[in-house]
Amino acid sequence: MNALTLPDIAAQASRQALPLDWVGMCGIALPILLDGKRLSATADAGVSLDDGEARGIHMSRLYLALEMLEQHDLQPALLRQVLQRFLDSHEGLSHSAYLRIHTDLLLKRPALVSPLAGWKSYPVSIEARLEKQMFHVELKVDVTYSSTCPCSAALARQLIQQQFINDFATTTLQHEDVLAWLGSAKGIVATPHSQRSSAQLRVHLQPGQPTLPLTDLIGRAEAALGTAVQTAVKRADEQAFALANGQNLMFCEDAARRLNLALQRSDAVQAFHLKVIHAESLHAHDAVAESRWARAIA
Numbered sequence: 001m002n003a004l005t006l007p008d009i010a011a012q013a014s015r016q017a018l019p020l021d022w023v024g025m026c027g028i029a030l031p032i033l034l035d036g037k038r039l040s041a042t043a044d045a046g047v048s049l050d051d052g053e054a055r056g057i058h059m060s061r062l063y064l065a066l067e068m069l070e071q072h073d074l075q076p077a078l079l080r081q082v083l084q085r086f087l088d089s090h091e092g093l094s095h096s097a098y099l100r101i102h103t104d105l106l107l108k109r110p111a112l113v114s115p116l117a118g119w120k121s122y123p124v125s126i127e128a129r130l131e132k133q134m135f136h137v138e139l140k141v142d143v144t145y146s147s148t149c150p151c152s153a154a155l156a157r158q159l160i161q162q163q164f165i166n167d168f169a170t171t172t173l174q175h176e177d178v179l180a181w182l183g184s185a186k187g188i189v190a191t192p193h194s195q196r197s198s199a200q201l202r203v204h205l206q207p208g209q210p211t212l213p214l215t216d217l218i219g220r221a222e223a224a225l226g227t228a229v230q231t232a233v234k235r236a237d238e239q240a241f242a243l244a245n246g247q248n249l250m251f252c253e254d255a256a257r258r259l260n261l262a263l264q265r266s267d268a269v270q271a272f273h274l275k276v277i278h279a280e281s282l283h284a285h286d287a288v289a290e291s292r293w294a295r296a297i298a
């Protein structure tokens with residue numbers, strides 16, 4: 001059999017000498033280990049093509065470097081190693097390396113009152129880059145929660161007062177009559193609108209941060225918001241959720257401010273950008289607030 005040399009188009013000179021910012025592959029299927037758990041993920045792997053004369057990069061070298069992610073728990077140091085391998089395998093071609101990993105984090109959440117628990121899925125992206133020997137990691141997490149409109153609650157309360165005036169205007173008040181009225185449909189003649197809402201957190205980690213604090217960030221966000229969406233729900237849990245919502249009225253501005261303050265308190269965070277989206281049931285468009293913050297350089 002003749003040994004044929006395989007044509008290598010990537011090694012040819014480019015017809016148009018022009019550097020490129022990002023070249024690589026998106027949507028590579030990849031099993032990863034996060035906090036000891038095996039997760040199905042997809043990866044986007046790329047490098048800059050700084051040598052404008054070179055026709056192409058070597059996709060297979062990036063692909064093979066991802067193998068390191070299968071065996072070891074995902075940590076910033078491992079991400080840096082992979083990015084360094086991207087650059088080492090593209091010496092003379094690339095100065096910057098990029099890796100994005102997208103997965104869903106599954107966390108078990110207890111019910112509010114009953115002894116039940118269930119799983120919640122959090123879409124997560126981990127983005128690492130190595131540019132001019134500077135290494136950066138960003139985490140993106142989506143957290144869903146319930147928000148009840150404070151204005152709508154006040155308007156509903158006013159209608160309930162009006163109904164009370166109408167029903168008891170000519171009656172001497174008896175305790176049991178009021179109690180019965182409160183338990184009837186007339187006692188809650190109007191309800192405030194509430195909506196499933198989502199907080200999109202984009203967090204830039206401190207340099208030297210040894211771990212990926214995804215679970216911690218989600219925990220902080222949910223504690224700050226107060227009414228995270230639930231998993232397993234019995235009536236007792238639903239009642240507790242109704243109470244929690246009633247005590248936790250919020251505009252999208254309130255949610256954004258709470259999250260801002262909660263994230264600032266994390267030592268792992270260097271900077272963040274957050275966006276909250278209240279998918280209103282009042283109208284067909286969303287109420288949205290954004291906030292950003294960066295730690296002052298000491």
Ligand SMILES: Nc1nc2c(ncn2[C@@H]2O[C@H](COP(=O)(O)OP(=O)(O)OP(=O)(O)O)[C@@H](O)[C@H]2O)c(=O)[nH]1
Nearest residue numbers: 006007008009010011055056057058059060061062
């Ligand atoms: N650069 C580049 N490669 C592509 C593209 N689409 C498919 N490929 C293929 O990706 C394959 C892997 O490329 P390389 O990593 O250069 O493969 P190789 O030359 O066998 O490997 P090395 O010897 O390590 O360079 C090649 O068969 C390319 O043709 C593209 O748009 N750009």
